[in-house]
Amino acid sequence: MSTLGTLSVIFDLDGTLVDSEPHYYEAGRRTLAAYGVPDFSWAEHERYVGISTRETITDWRERYGISASVEELLAVKNRRYLELAGAATRVYPEMRAFVELLAAEGVPMAVASGSSPEAIGAILAGTGLDAQLRIVVSADEVAHGKPAPDVFLEAARRLGADPADCVVVEDAAPGVAAAHAAGMRCIAIPYVAAQADAAEFATAGLLLRGGQAEFTARAARAWLADPAGRP
Missing domain, CATH: 1.10.150 (DNA polymerase; domain 1)
Structure with missing residues (x-):
């Protein structure tokens, strides 16, 4: 078991892990x-x-x-x-650091994305993220895409995790809404800054209004260990 107990982390891909x-x-x-x-x-x-x-x-x-x-x-x-x-697709440096930090601690991880399986596979392989992120769910594989919770619930199923033990990392309002509907906590990092005030983002456990410029791997790891605190 990881140092964070039963917690699992599910990443959105586009705009969250990579600037695609x-x-x-x-x-x-x-x-x-x-x-x-x-x-x-x-x-x-x-x-x-x-x-x-x-x-x-x-x-x-x-x-x-x-x-x-x-x-x-x-x-x-x-x-x-x-x-x-x-x-070329750029991985956000602090996101790569976060994935590597979680992997080193044995935290189960998955990717749940609205992109096609082919696109997800190409990006993960091309960036080397596939070494740590082997469980992948595309919206093409479930009945409904975000804001429905289907992709996140399927990711939890494949991880063998209780949805209540999952934390989603997302950049967009539909994804944050999907995480909330799935009964999962969420770290929200708005890709479109102007959308940070959208009602969906208010449901996030941690909202980084400054987007990727505000995100750090160590602060996110600290929040996972103590959600009551704020980086």
Whole structure:
């Protein structure tokens, strides 16, 4: 058993462990442009942060009147994303340090993401995070993506952990809501600073309004040991 007892940690991937949102934005922009939707902006992309790729594309079809199927659009966007992400995806340094710290202490960990299994696998392998994060759940594998709790509950099941013993690390409001719905504590690190006041973030056990600039591995580890305290 780890030094933190029965606790397990479940990480979101995009915007939490790695700074992949720029790649997702560019893949989305290129995909939409190919289907007659020009000038897709970063501000428009921000509304989809934390939502699964499938749900994002389903919304695109309705919002932009695209006739192509969800499966076709998924294939195109995933291909474009993998081309971009394969070149370079940055791991947040303090997040890597946190993963390594938890691994050294024997804390069970998993990744639960709205991305496709292929995208998750490529990012973890390309960054070397797959050495510590071997249990992975994609929203494609469960009935409902975030803000439904399905991905986190499935991650807990695969870890053999009680949801009440799990802590989720998240950057987006839908993910924080999903953690709360799953009965899990949450460390929230908003990717979009302007969203830090969203009601979903108020449910987090630890909210770092400054985002990744405020996060440190040692402070997060201290909070896990003593949630009543604040780094």
